[in-house]
Amino acid sequence: xxxxxxxxxxxxxxxxxxxxxxxVVTFNLISNYFKINSGFNNExxxxxxxxxxxxxxxPLIETFLFNYTTQKFIEFFTSHKIKVxxxxxxxFSIVHCYSFIYMVYSFFAGLILNLFYHYCKSNFNVTNAxxxxxxxxxxxxxxxxxxxxxx
Numbered sequence: 001x002x003x004x005x006x007x008x009x010x011x012x013x014x015x016x017x018x019x020x021x022x023x024v025v026t027f028n029l030i031s032n033y034f035k036i037n038s039g040f041n042n043e044x045x046x047x048x049x050x051x052x053x054x055x056x057x058x059p060l061i062e063t064f065l066f067n068y069t070t071q072k073f074i075e076f077f078t079s080h081k082i083k084v085x086x087x088x089x090x091x092f093s094i095v096h097c098y099s100f101i102y103m104v105y106s107f108f109a110g111l112i113l114n115l116f117y118h119y120c121k122s123n124f125n126v127t128n129a130x131x132x133x134x135x136x137x138x139x140x141x142x143x144x145x146x147x148x149x150x151x
Contacts, residue, residue: 009120013135013136016112054141071088093106120133
């Protein structure tokens with residue numbers, strides 16, 4: 001029998017991932033339709049370098065900085081969950097300032113990741129929340145990598 005807590009986690013991970021994919025696809029469609037350059041320039045890197053940076057390294061560093069650290073810092077000033085999640089998502093968006101459209105996309109990506117991190121932290125523990133959010137972020141970036149680099 002499947003542990004109900006693990007089942008619920010897999011269910012939530014899947015839901016958050018599907019929302020994440022919708023965010024990636026929507027951003028890509030809008031950018032292509034309006035011929036908007038995301039502003040993200042990776043022409044000097046090989047596909048392998050882009051993969052390592054975007055799919056592995058960035059999610060690891062960003063999960064630490066924008067989920068774990070930022071939420072912990074904001075929670076020092078307020079315990080209001082929505083404010084913590086929104087502010088962390090805004091910070092995540094500002095750091096992704098390649099273009100305005102990319103910042104909007106990043107805000108929604110940050111919102112998805114921060115909501116998931118908060119859910120995991122509330123229902124499991126901080127260590128599990130960190131690694132699970134890292135995996136979601138990795139899956140999100142891998143989806144974007146496949147769409148933008150390989151298709």
